[in-house]
Amino acid sequence: MLGEYELRCVKCGRTYRADPWTIVCPHCGGLLEPVFRRKPLGVSWALFRTRKFGVWRYKELLPRVRPISMGEGGTPLIKIGERLWVKYEGSNPTGSFKDRGMTVAVSLAKEANVKSVICASTGNTSASVAAYASRAGMRSFVVLPRKKVARGKLAQAVLHGATIVEIDGPFDAALDVVMKVSGRESGLYPLNSINPWRLEGQKTLAFEIVDEIGVPDWVVLPVGNAGNISAIWKGFKEMRELGLIDKMPRLAGIQAAGASPIARALKEGLSEPIFTDNPETVATAIRIGRPVNWPKAFKALSESRGVVEIVTDGEILEAQRKLGKMGVGVEPASAASYAGYLKLLGREISPDDRVVLVATGHALKDPDAFPFPEPVRASSVDEAVEKIRGLAL
Secondary structure, eight states, X not given: OOTTEEEEEXXXXXXXXXXXXXXXXXXXXXXXXXXXXXXXXXXXXXXXXXXXXXXXGGGGGSOOSOOOOSSOOOXXXXXXXXXXXXXXXXXXXXXXXXXXXXXXHHHHHHHTTOOEEEEEOSSHHXXXXXXXXXXXXXXXXXXXXXXXXXXXXXXXXXXXXXXXXXXXXXXXXXXXXXXXXXXXXXXXXXXXXXXXXXXXXXXXHHHHHHHHHXXXXXXXXXXXXXXXXXXXXXXXXXXXXXXXXXXXXXXXXXXXXXXXXXXXXXXXXXXXXXXXXXXXXXXXXXOOSSOTTHHHHHHHHHHTTOEEEEEOHHHXXXXXXXXXXXXXXXXHHHHHHHHHHHXXXXXXXXTTSOEEEEEOBBGGGOGGGSOOOOOOOOXXXXXXXXXXXXXXX
16 A cells, blocks of 8 residues: 555654554654655656646655545635735635645545544644545544634534544643554544654645746745645655756745744754743644644755744734735634745845745634624615715715
8 A cells, every 4th residue: 555655764764664553753753754665657747737736636646545535735826926926725625734634644544444533633633634534434533722723623623523622731732642542552543744644645735836836936834733844845855856846945934923932943043942831822723832743844944945934923913914905815824924924025035036825724714813893884775875885985
């Protein structure tokens, strides 16, 4: 099933036979990364473009499994400036980029005869896990920090039949529960981004950007648990190794001021994150104080000559409003990309650079994050007509 891959530890460098249940390095506990044992043959843009735009368009660069799919990927690349685009992941089936990884990881789990899956979540992962597990005929369990998950995301998990477990504590405590209870013995398959196979799906975001506009100068994205930034960089590296591209973008990782363990550390020249047990930000999707994928993120930022930036909740909400006035509705974590871009513009990022902002989730994921203005009230049709005419002048 996974004969074309092996798993390599990013910490100690040891390699292992690819197996769905091998989530971390058996020797040192480090993160694992799937790597091809030999280069896939015959891959080309001409081949890819014979298929529908989406994750499985690039099937030669993914595990060879029967897809559990709902048409994920193929998301719009919305132009909002002369040299600026938004990769709008809110158009995925459950409204976030998580579906890219979930189609691959759940497909792999299905072929391995997994019956139950589990995840910790700040919201988007729970919605995606529940939907894809339901699609595959599996049970799903989601562990959530109590009262820290946006209602739109929680509603999705409930709708798709997940068993909800709430814990007093942050996301990191919820992930600790998942890592302790999951495994081959319990039969619970973990679907957080510590699972290397989920990130294989997320790397297709890089493929799609290049497929549509070529290699940009920058890719700017929010960073929470840090799986997406490393997955996207892996995608670019694989394209270069396969001769599909001949240059690489730089990455900019954006974190919220109240949840910035990676950005703070790199700004201070440290080699490890400045963890926090009490992250707090309006951008709930990136409200993570102990990002598990930080070693991969540090590596991606270093190799790409990337930068980090920290944005306040006020800057995030203002960026969300600005995008909304362009017709692009995103949740606060996604708006962090634009907020970070605006701070970096004229410094690290030149106005002449071609830039893609990754918007990870739809605005309706977190409707409570933005204030609703008082509506114009009218007691009759005539009064409503009069008020509208007055406002329209």
